[in-house]
Amino acid sequence: MTAHVIPANWTTAFTPSSMLLVGAVLAIVYAVYRRALPKPIPGIPYVEESAKRLFGDLPRIAELQKVGRKPADLYIETARLTKSPISQVFFLPFKRPMVIVSDFREAQDLVTARCKDLERGAFNNETFGGVTPEHFISMNTSDPRFKVTRALTNDLMTPRFINEVSAPEIYSKMRHFVDLWRLKAQAADGRAFKAYEDLNFLSYDIITAAALGIDDSESETVQHLRSLHSDFHPRSPSEVPTEAEFGFPDFAPSDLMESLLTLAEAVGNSFTKPSPRLFHALNNLRPAMRKAWSDRKRILQQHIDNATARLNREGDNFKSTAALDYMVAREISSAKKEGRRPDLTSRRLHDILFVYLAAGQDTTHSVMTFLVKQLGAQPKAQSKLRQSLRDAYPSAAAECRQPMLSEILQAHVPYLEAFIEEVLRLNTPIAGVSQQTVRDITVLGHVIPRGTSLLFLNEGPSFHGPMHPVAEESRSESSQKHADATLGEWVDGAEFRPERWLRKPRGDGEEGNMVFDPKAGPFMTFSLGPRMCWGRRLAYLELRLVVTLLVWNFEFLPIPPKLDNWNTYDLLIHKPCSCLVRLRNALEA
Incomplete structure (x- = not known):
């Protein structure tokens, strides 16, 4: 049997100072790792396993694709798993989560009555800006170029x-x-x-x-x-x-x-x-x-x-x-x-x-x-x-x-x-409409920090089936004010039924042929x-x-x-x- 000789200076490598240095490096690495992990917005539901991974919900997209589903199904699946009209997903280390709003009434309120709280945001602008940086689709409304660029197209949709x-x-x-x-x-x-x-x-x-x-x-x-x-x-x-x-x-x-x-x-x-x-x-x-x-x-x-x-x-x-x-x-x-x-x-x-x-x-x-x-x-x-x-x-x-x-x-x-x-x-x-908050706002009782991306779903709850229960007091003042005039949900939304968009004409006796009603229910x-x-x-x-x-x-x-x-x-x-x-x-x- 061959004997292995340990170098004489081997033990001297682990001096107290070197061990302290190694410990400090490990501590820093661990601190950076912890800092890189997703930071959920308090109170908003999410998939717990995703919050424990550096790349959050990205592995879930891969899992969906393996079974033949599309990446955008992640958002509907998250709303289903959390059983909530508001949820959040995580994608990259050090990045804010994206908040999913799967309630049509709240989405409608945010993009109309509260639209000044939102902008297209960096993600949207970078997505389109890589191909069309000088089109208004790649600009925030507050961008000085937006109005000038939009003016070139003023006649085209009259x-x-x-x-x-x-x-x-x-x-x-x-x-x-x-x-x-x-x-x-x-x-x-x-x-x-x-x-x-x-x-x-x-x-x-x-x-x-x-x-x-x-x-x-x-x-x-x-x-x-x-x-x-x-x-x-x-x-x-x-x-x-x-x-x-x-x-x-x-x-x-x-x-x-x-x-x-x-x-x-x-x-x-x-x-x-x-x-x-x-x-x-x-x-x-x-x-x-x-x-x-x-x-x-x-x-x-x-x-x-x-x-x-x-x-x-x-x-x-x-x-x-x-x-x-x-x-x-x-x-x-x-x-x-x-x-x-x-x-x-x-x-x-x-x-x-x-x-x-x-x-x-x-x-x-x-x-x-x-x-x-x-x-x-x-x-x-x-x-x-x-x-x-x-x-x-x-x-x-x-x-x-x-x-x-x-x-x-x-x-x-x-x-x-x-x-x-x-x-x-x-x-x-x-799958949905993405915007970004320009100030801290409250959505369904949860504070959403400035600079957070919001995704308003165009499918799933409200559109293709019942929406999740929401306490009326958790809605915004403007949403509550227009509650009677706001569309709710398509309970039978998974069914193909064009008749849902038809109604009798309003007037005395409700007589006459059916008319098309674009405001019959949720549509975004x-x-x-x-x-x-x-x-x-x-x-x-x-x-x-x-x-x-x-x-x-x-x-x-x-x-x-x-x-x-x-x-x-x-x-x-x-x-x-x-x-x-x-x-x-x-x-x-």
Whole structure:
């Protein structure tokens, strides 16, 4: 056996002074560790295991994803586990918790009556600021740039602009989309086919038409349709089992669309990261991001230059045909008033135009995918909707033609509005609305420190089921004052029921047809208050036109059980993992 000789100086290494130093280092490490642990706000419920971990609730997100659930489910799950209308979650060492408000009445009070206590906050601004730092979506309302930047878009959501400029472009693009799906429905012969990318192209066509005034020849849908006519040789339907998916070739997006999708994905990815600012700094170095930035700048500037040249050429006869025309005209007018040269290459103008495109495309695509899924899954509601449309446009029905744009804009179809509202409620594109406190405030009896992020849920309690019990005295003075006028909860909220948004007209005898009531119950899909979604008017117009023409032309058949999948994924926007349609010509039904 070999003897191990201990060095003579080994014991001298552990002198009292060295042991004291080691002890001090360990004490400091332990103190830093304790300081880094989550610091719950007193009195607000939370998941106890999360408060004992440096990264708080982040491991819970990983657990949810392992079983096929989306990260945003963390917030609903926390509200469920704590059985409370207010709860908190933890994400990073040394960081404040995020407070979840899952009570619609309290959320409504905070973002409307108490909105001066809140701002968009650093997290929101960093999430969007990594891609669009000069757009007002990345700014607090108190930011001096906010008002100036918002002014460039003042004309874009007026009823006149939407009806006279946006609506004709949307209607034209939608007619081409009907032709595309008519061709695919005929080839598939009652079999299911993928709708996800088709609707992606449609939402892109709609928003670029409204923003840039693109010609039909530049439409993704038109080019897709042409490629199918010239290059696609479908298999005989008899070769594809009735319960199987009928395949069509993929269609590559344009450079601008690819750029929008890449940059929008970056925003979504940053939303799930502990530090959006750091994520963007590193992610923007990737070759795909550099290409997206380059394509975005090049293509948008081409459109800006073309609009500017047309304005200079036509002078007083210049007529705006797209949102960009209004932006260019407003910048030139503002520059003239301020005695400066117009800046038509600015990052601000590019960012405003980009968000108009990206936000409109991404959110509308999400809603469209859920709309067509619900049409196939709800045959009774679909039939009722189609009959409502036939009744609203009797001349078009009698003449076997499409409803004209003027007819759609003038008509009020309560069940159409109710159907759209129900999809937006049940399949909301975003999990919640995030804001940050600018001073210490009290929420449901709990003091929330200044600088704390609040998340107001758009799903879960109140929206999809009963809300948690709340003592009336714990609510704010403004909430109690308007208790009788405040909406409460949808007890049957998990059920798809458009009728919940309809009521008899108010008046003597309560006689007459049902009318659409947007205030029938909790709804925050477009947020509320001063920072309510800027593009909601355009979104509703798009959805009215899309649903009207789809349901008028097609019967959406149920998807075979083997193919039916309602799982969702999310980055910033909720979308279905699978979106298939089975179509039959409704004009021949």
